Amino acid sequence: MAKVKKQPRPKAVTPKGFRDYFGAEVIQRKAMLDQISEVYQLYGFEALESSAVETVEALGKFLPDVDRPNEGVFAWQEDDDADWLALRYDLTAPLARVYAQNRNDLPTPYRRYAMGPVWRNEKPGPGRFRQFYQCDADTVGASSVAADAEICAMLADTLEAVGIPRGDYIVRVNNRKVLNGVMEVAGVLDPSDPDKFVTERGVVLRAIDKLDRLGADGVRALLGAGREDDSGDFTKGAGLSDEQAEIVMGFMQAKRDSGAATVARLNELVTGSETGVSGVQELETIAELMAAQGYNSDRIEIDPSVVRGLGYYTGPVYEAELTFEIKDEKGRPRQFGSVAGGGRYDDLVKRFTGQEVPATGGSIGVDRLLAALQAKGRMTKETVGPVIVTVMDRDRMAHYQSIVGELRAAGIRAEVYLGNPKNFGNQLKYADKRNAPLAIIEGSDEAERGVVQVKDLVLGAEIAKTASLEEWKGQPAQSEVKRSELVAVIKKMLG
Amino acid sequence: MAKVKKQPRPKAVTPKGFRDYFGAEVIQRKAMLDQISEVYQLYGFEALESSAVETVEALGKFLPDVDRPNEGVFAWQEDDDADWLALRYDLTAPLARVYAQNRNDLPTPYRRYAMGPVWRNEKPGPGRFRQFYQCDADTVGASSVAADAEICAMLADTLEAVGIPRGDYIVRVNNRKVLNGVMEVAGVLDPSDPDKFVTERGVVLRAIDKLDRLGADGVRALLGAGREDDSGDFTKGAGLSDEQAEIVMGFMQAKRDSGAATVARLNELVTGSETGVSGVQELETIAELMAAQGYNSDRIEIDPSVVRGLGYYTGPVYEAELTFEIKDEKGRPRQFGSVAGGGRYDDLVKRFTGQEVPATGGSIGVDRLLAALQAKGRMTKETVGPVIVTVMDRDRMAHYQSIVGELRAAGIRAEVYLGNPKNFGNQLKYADKRNAPLAIIEGSDEAERGVVQVKDLVLGAEIAKTASLEEWKGQPAQSEVKRSELVAVIKKMLG
Known part of the structure; x- marks a missing residue:
């Protein structure tokens, strides 16, 4: 209830060098990380999710950019007596800390994988962000090159x-x-x-x-x-x-x-x-x-x-390198290049314990690998949206909700349009923006006759933006379906 | 190659109030988040992963603890001219920023879900950490209570x-x-x-x-x-x-x-x-x-x-509340209590745009819900580890590797023991620590006869810690299998 004091409006922007990820971007990265972790698990690696925040002391100075040893991380100190804290800049330095901290409880060798964001306080550039995903697998405690x-x-x-x-x-x-x-x-x-x-x-x-x-x-x-x-x-x-x-x-x-x-x-x-x-x-x-x-x-x-x-x-x-050619920003063919790499580092844990602990591991550049899959056409930029149940009659909202309830119970992604239903064109624009495959229309006359209209939006996509409701309803991409058969018909239409 | 200067060893500890998550903890949370996002997607919600770092200005002061309006976040300033940056303390304030920033491109209503860590600079306590997961679903731009x-x-x-x-x-x-x-x-x-x-x-x-x-x-x-x-x-x-x-x-x-x-x-x-x-x-x-x-x-x-x-x-x-009873730390029965909650907040986006944008949404307390599932016995604390191929003969490492290669190709989680193989007992201790269901043993005499020993570690768990190799080999939980039939037999044993 506390009222915010009048002050200039805050700017709605991400900090410089940071970005947001929407819809398909999130889903595709997640799907890729799932595939990767499946392989890692098959090899016996265990998941580890370490804290995103470390003491600066524990992190150490191992950024590749050794010319700027005091930069590269986001760090802060709560008060003069407190430890300096920082966001992790990779997943290897935290692993060394975790292993040193838990070495009596962890199995040796300790095979672990980790995936998550890391942060670098570096000058951002095109395609170069200050928060990005890494996906690592390391074996700690095995000196054999078999590791x-x-x-x-x-x-x-x-x-x-x-x-x-x-x-x-x-x-x-x-x-x-x-x-x-x-x-x-x-x-x-x-x-x-x-x-x-x-x-x-x-x-x-x-x-x-x-x-x-x-x-x-x-x-x-x-x-x-x-x-x-x-x-x-x-x-x-x-x-x-x-x-x-x-x-x-x-x-x-x-x-x-x-x-x-x-x-x-x-x-x-x-x-x-x-x-x-x-x-x-x-x-x-x-x-x-x-x-x-x-x-x-x-x-x-x-x-x-x-x-x-x-x-x-x-x-x-x-280093794992992709050898196929892509076009660079100037249209010239070039090899895609490195997407993963790593090596043996036998001294990182020693920093903490004084004893040498052999370790080896690799890191996958998640965003680069995603870009490669997109370049190979292995990933579409868009995902299919939900079935949209349009609102013809505001008073029958509960009824529309029961339609989506039935669809969801059959495993079909579905939603009722929840914006202002007055302008039907806005509902269609919304369905378009959501990449919806189908829209369902049920006005009072349809309700009386026990039917609904099902519009195939993939077929009807081009005309949908301009047509009036009546024109739109007359399109061949639309069909009348018995209300009682709706779920079965939609299931079939979505293949 | 740069040599680290001699200095006191860093302490291998997480910062106060932070913790790491190992193996099953990570896998179980992920499985739960996957189930949740499946439901969210079924309802037509789109994934959003916003930057973990926001400007302090954009975040605003909306922490529940209004008595300490200037605390509660981890914040830093790179230099005197730079914006103050902070780690997000929830997923709602970032959503308001994202929607205000992208309102012309996003569909309205905008249904989005988000899951990920948030950070609070609060006094840590038992079970109360300064980094924890939230999992939110919100609908922005719908004034109807249907939302x-x-x-x-x-x-x-x-x-x-x-x-x-x-x-x-x-x-x-x-x-x-x-x-x-x-x-x-x-x-x-x-x-x-x-x-x-x-x-x-x-x-x-x-x-x-x-x-x-x-x-x-x-x-x-x-x-x-x-x-x-x-x-x-x-x-x-x-x-x-x-x-x-x-x-x-x-x-x-x-x-x-x-x-x-x-x-x-x-x-x-x-x-x-x-x-x-x-x-x-x-x-x-x-x-x-x-x-x-x-x-x-x-x-x-x-x-x-x-x-x-x-x-x-x-x-x-x-608010979503679990109504079953659990025992508190003193053994007294109490209701589990709230695991999720939310509500309508029509003014958050207005901070940025000056225009009121209706919004409603809820947040699931991921760690509490996980604890509830554990209390209900719906989640075991441990996961089954990989099949361990022991190393009897260091020179035949390539051969052992080919065994795990075959097992993995059949979808079976498997690994070769990569520690020092000299002490066989250590290999068994390792298998035990990894919660391995089976161990495979192939010494030179087995190799000559074209067989391997398969040890059921679940059956043999109790004795494994103390028995010598010969005693251990004599256990009824062990069986001899033709090398050529190994994959099929193990598949059967693992059910």
Whole structure:
């Protein structure tokens, strides 16, 4: 009852970088997440829904954008004594916290999946929002690369389950240890002093991750002195010599026609590095495990150009890429690209517990995958609306309600028009806007004769917007049905 | 690669008042929300998922706890020029913003449902968290009480759909206009000066809403000078005279054996108030509409003690209550109480647009309803885990993987044990912790003979924790199965 004080009207807008999702968008995403979680469950993963809010301390600083370590999250402090709290920016950092917190109660290995929104306090752009869905599956507590292979197989199964046919995707696998071996050989990693060259290696990592976007020349510039982009901005490079850069470039381009040939080439490149050799062995083991289950080169391949941007990966890294072409905003064909990825991160839980806990997992870019399914025509933008019972006679509302009651009892989506019924045209416009397949009309004369009119709105869609009630009633898309047979007839009409 | 600087280990805890949800908790809530959304869709409601973050300006101050108008939300400001942002505290305020923002594109009436977390910056308590789920359905743009009746019917259908049998719930309906009529008669509402006595009416409203908890005497105290609670805290009352309080108490206790008798009593109480008379008429209309669809006094009743705490309701208010008894924490029987409620709020969209837009809707307390289903034994706390393929021989991992591959292809949830396989007991403990129904064992001798051992863990659960591998293998719950028949046998065993 408290009256709101007079003040300027609030603006009805979402905050910048946020958006709402309506009807079919929500339903389709949900259907896709349901399909994904079915696969995850089949693989024995358990659902986890962690709190959306974490302490800033627990979240840590693991955003890919390491150049802005103090930004990237939405954070607040209730009062000066309170912990800083923040919205989670991914589902991996919370998993590390959950596992550390509950490690005595959870099974080990702990396979869990999680799906839900994450928030990033980043500059929004076209198609880039500050709240978006992630869908992750991780195995914590398993050091065997069989766990990595399992996630890769599961990503492949998941893509097929949501409607990406085999041949339209590839899961590419690499290993950070191989990259580290190459860095050793190139002289930017000293196993006896791991902190040395850490900045340089960060630049190298991010440079390789940009191969798709910058091309080989761009990456080479970043490995050396640096690179000026089209806008004139200069990014400082890793400062590698030409010989050093050549070794790294050789790694990036080590992919050969067969997995065996790629492995052979990688073994050449890491000669002398224990870490590198062990990384190549892991890649071979993953390939063997996959092949034993029928995942061959049409679904999984070793690709040394995959490094993933995140700093925390320690072993196998993987990326699921869609290989079919779509048209970009300028109509040029391009490959759809990555929709999922992940890798092994053995140090995240250690932050909390002091003990190393091996972990590996992947994340699906839900919105990108939805966009891909739409591009493939696997998803229509619209869903079929309810059957609309129009209101010809306001006093008979209870009767109209009983019609929809019968329809719903038969499992048919149905509603009575609840706006002002005076203007019948508005009722038809409403039915149109709702994408209703059928409208039911029952005036007093129909009621007396024990019949109703059923209008097929799909057939009648074009004329419905302009026609008067009488014209509309005369359309061939309309038929008279006995009231007692209404439910059966409608069931049949809707197929 | 960037090394995290040495610093004290972060604490692995959820922020105060937040929690995580594991496995069955997530699955069961999801299953319930799926059942609810199915009913909502059947009624023609469309899904909406609005942004979790809103501007503080758009959210407004509509939390029930009007005594702390500046608290209750989690809010932050990025920098001094930026808008204050906040996490939504319910799903109604965002709906008003969404409708105002998209009113030219949305159908009118706009029936939408929404489900998702909301956040309240309130003092946490036992079972009271600062993030919880809501599940709402609202109709915006329909002034007819048929829209209110529809929500009431839908709440009843929803409860039955999730497993609350008819007879175990009641939807109680009242109307704020009737209360306002009573306030007029009692002299605490002057239709010609609606702002007068606004504070007193707020106190009256909240007093009535506490009838369940405080009893009639407590409410009467709050209507008068005030009330001292058990802890000695004094709550100031509305300051009504005994005569005035008597009129309000009469309203609250106006419920009679039949709807018609209650209506007759209410008509007596509001004699002389136009608003009150119109409110009683609306109640009658709702009862008629409901009865026409078969919703009778076993499911819906007029109950003047229902007022709902929120200040913004303007017409019908309703509440779905579970009527069966449960035991409270001290073992005393008590009724389960309210699990859903809502009402008509015609002014919320007006905040943005300046034009009155009628709206009505209800919200289901998801966690309370889940607790109710658990109390009724409709939900088990545990779900069945995956079939576990144990690892007897680390070198044959690819083979074990192919077994689970076959099982999954047949739709059976299955996984290979991915922890350290050395200690077989740990594998069994793991299977137990996962609530696995079956474990599969294939050592080298089994592999040679083309068989596997299948262990029924439900039968063998008790002994599994202590038995050695050899003892365990000898249990009657174990059987030898031809490798080629494994999938068929397991399918049969799992029923």
